[in-house]
Amino acid sequence: MKLPFGWRAKAPRRGQEGSRIQGHDRGVMAFSHTAEVIRAEAALKAAGLAVRVMGPPPDMRTGCDMVVEFELVREPLARRVLAEAKLSPLAVAPVRAGMLEPVSLYQIKDFGQWLMVRAANMKLTVDKDTRVIVNISGGGCPDVPALAELLVGQTLDAAPSPLATGQTLCAYALELAFREAQRQLPTHPQPTHPQPEHPRPEQS
Amino acid sequence: MAEITKIVDARGLSCPQPVLIASDEMAALETGRIEVLTDCGASPENVGRAAKAAGWRLVSSSEDKGTVRLVLEKP
Numbered sequence: 001m002k003l004p005f006g007w008r009a010k011a012p013r014r015g016q017e018g019s020r021i022q023g024h025d026r027g028v029m030a031f032s033h034t035a036e037v038i039r040a041e042a043a044l045k046a047a048g049l050a051v052r053v054m055g056p057p058p059d060m061r062t063g064c065d066m067v068v069e070f071e072l073v074r075e076p077l078a079r080r081v082l083a084e085a086k087l088s089p090l091a092v093a094p095v096r097a098g099m100l101e102p103v104s105l106y107q108i109k110d111f112g113q114w115l116m117v118r119a120a121n122m123k124l125t126v127d128k129d130t131r132v133i134v135n136i137s138g139g140g141c142p143d144v145p146a147l148a149e150l151l152v153g154q155t156l157d158a159a160p161s162p163l164a165t166g167q168t169l170c171a172y173a174l175e176l177a178f179r180e181a182q183r184q185l186p187t188h189p190q191p192t193h194p195q196p197e198h199p200r201p202e203q204s
Numbered sequence: 205m206a207e208i209t210k211i212v213d214a215r216g217l218s219c220p221q222p223v224l225i226a227s228d229e230m231a232a233l234e235t236g237r238i239e240v241l242t243d244c245g246a247s248p249e250n251v252g253r254a255a256k257a258a259g260w261r262l263v264s265s266s267e268d269k270g271t272v273r274l275v276l277e278k279p
Contacts, residue, residue, distance in 0.1 A: 114224055125220040134227055134254055135220040137246045145249070153257030 027075065028056065028067040029082075029089035034167045036087055037066045043085040049074055055120060055169060066169045069095070106180050117181045120173035124151075126181050131156045133181075141170035156182050206277070209236030215243045215271060222247040223254045230258045230276065237263070240274040248272045 031037045037053060044051045049070060056067045070078050072094060082089065107118040114134060116125040122144075125135040132155050136148040143166040151159045162174040210229050214222035222242040229238050238260075240251055252262040255276045263275040 111221070111224055113228075114220075116220060123220060125224065132257075134257075135223040135250050137219040137223075137250055148250070148253055152253050 025072040025094060026069055027072040027092055027094045028054065028069050029078070030056070030067050030091045030093075031087070032090055034066060034169065034172060037068055038163065038172065039085060040068050040082055040087050040089070043081050043087065044068065044070065044078055047077070047081040049078055049081070051078075053172065066172060106177070108180075108184065115181065115184060117177045117184065119177035119180065120169070122170055122173040122177050124174060124177040124181055126156060126185060128185060131185050131187075133159055136174065139168075139170035139173075141166070141168035143168050144170050144174075147171060147174060151178075156185060157187065206237050208239045208275070209233055210238045212238060212240045214247070215241050217242070217244060219244050219246045219250060223250045226251050226276070227254050227258065230255065230260055230278070233278075235278045238276045240276065241271055242274070243271050248274055251276075 029040065031040060041051055041053050052069045053066050054069045068089075075092065079089075109116040109118070111125070113128060114125050115128050116123055118124075118138070121140070122138040123136070124133060125137075126133055132153065133151050136144070136151055138144075147162055147166050147170070150165055151162065154160075156178070159178070162171050162178055165171065166174065210233060212222075212226050212229055214225050217225070222240065222244055226238065226240045242248060242251065248265055251274055252265070255262055260276045260278040263277045264273075265275075266273050
């Protein structure tokens with residue numbers, strides 16, 4: 001992975017240009033493959049660190065990869081946690097505001113009979129009545145055709161988890177869209193028609 | 205060659221709309237031949253996949269000046 005800042009580039013000092021989320025400089029960690037990103041995210045979150053999986057800055061991007069964004073001031077702790085999980089980031093770099101694209105932003109579009117959920121670069125469309133996945137599009141990662149082949153035509157219950165098959169940013173984004181679709185279209189949907197109110201007990 | 209039962213002109217629409225319109229027609233017709241026209245890059249593959257999932261077959265695919273013509277069939 002090409003890094004614009006060099007290996008373990010120093011974070012900008014306070015007051016200099018820098019990303020400030022909750023008042024802290026942010027950095028990104030790059031890993032050799034997506035499975036490690038996902039494991040790192042889980043380990044860091046379990047240790048109480050505020051991390052997010054993001055699309056990398058444009059000049060770090062190699063195609064379908066992801067990075068873990070974290071608070072630079074917590075880097076020593078983050079590294080200890082990762083070492084305990086037998087994970088070693090390929091690179092750590094500070095980032096400027098606006099350089100990262102969060103993977104976990106959803107866009108929901110209602111097409112009447114169908115509901116489309118978009119997470120990052122992936123779109124998943126589901127029949128609202130049958131909960132069958134009718135389309136998967138977006139991405140550009142090599143595993144998207146295989147994922148689509150696997151999921152299209154399956155219900156949200158029967159379809160396998162995208163991350164069980166895919167290993168790219170697209171698979172990760174599709175997993176988020178998949179979970180959001182399951183949340184939007186629960187197995188037993190809430191009645192859309194107003195329910196009669198229970199009669200209130202008479203005030204004595 | 206059997207006649208086209210229905211033409212779905214999805215030109216100008218972005219994914220997933222061509223897939224959704226084609227799916228609608230497949231469900232409505234149950235059998236026959238559907239011609240789908242699309243100029244959305246990702247749609248031909250997705251329409252073909254949706255057709256397969258719905259029990260239809262992608263009979264042919266051709267491209268002319270940016271428009272892809274797909275023929276779906278279910279005997």
